[in-house]
Amino acid sequence: MKNKYYYYTRTKGLFRICFPKDRPSNIKIYMSPVETLCTNIDYYIPDVDNVTKTLSDDAMARLHMGRSMIALFIVAFFTVFVAFWTGVAGCWRRSPGNITSTAILMLLACLLSAGGMGLWHGVEYYEKEKVVGEEFYQQWSNELRAETSIRYDWSYILAWISVGFYFISSVFFFSAANFLRSERKAEKARNVQYIMPVYPQKQQYAYATGYPGAGAYPGPYYHGSQYGPYNY
DSSP: OOSOGGGSOOEEOSSEEEESSOOOSSSOOEEOTTSOEEEEOOOOSSOTTOGGGGSOHHHHHHHHHHHHHHHHHHHHHHHHHHHHHHHHHHHHHTOHHHHHHHHHHHHHHHHHHHHHHHHHHHHHHHHHHSOOOTTSGGGSOHHHHHHOOOOOOHHHHHHHHHHHHHHHHHHHHHHHHHHHHHHHHHHHHHHHTTOOOOOOOOOOOOOOOSSTTGGGSOOOOOSSOSSOOOOO
């Protein structure tokens, strides 16, 4: 019991297992940034000792879900980083296109994060209901099961809250882009009212027919000087 870490009180995250109280002495531990003694969770990337070849199908399924979960969260964080800059550019330029791109990126981040949380629950299900290793629930002793209590902590709650806020942000950005488009259409409609149309004017002339060639030069015609008489 003193050599197995799962007999000790611990907190488990995505990357490490930490021991707030007592800890086993036969595993490598280090001081985390929050000054808790922790050990890393091994996803076997890379698998130097070919440990994965000895794992069962259920254990491999759990491992793949754990790896995919980490990948989805990393891509979600990168998507939010890109969305930050497109959002700043869209607000600065009042560009509906940039705002729409930000909304799409936030919706993508929401889906990626929700997928990561879904895989986290898949890993949890396999650890509790499948035979995936002696350190997990199905292979615990009856005494250990009876004395163990499991609860979700603040990081789990914040993770699901962040998924909801991603979705709400996406809806707000889509609405903002729609309002900007409506505003531009209204402004364009107001500007059209001040544009005066210019139509080609047609004028009919009376032609004299009393002598040859009169049709080529429209009248009126005067005999003598129009402004005379003149003295030279």
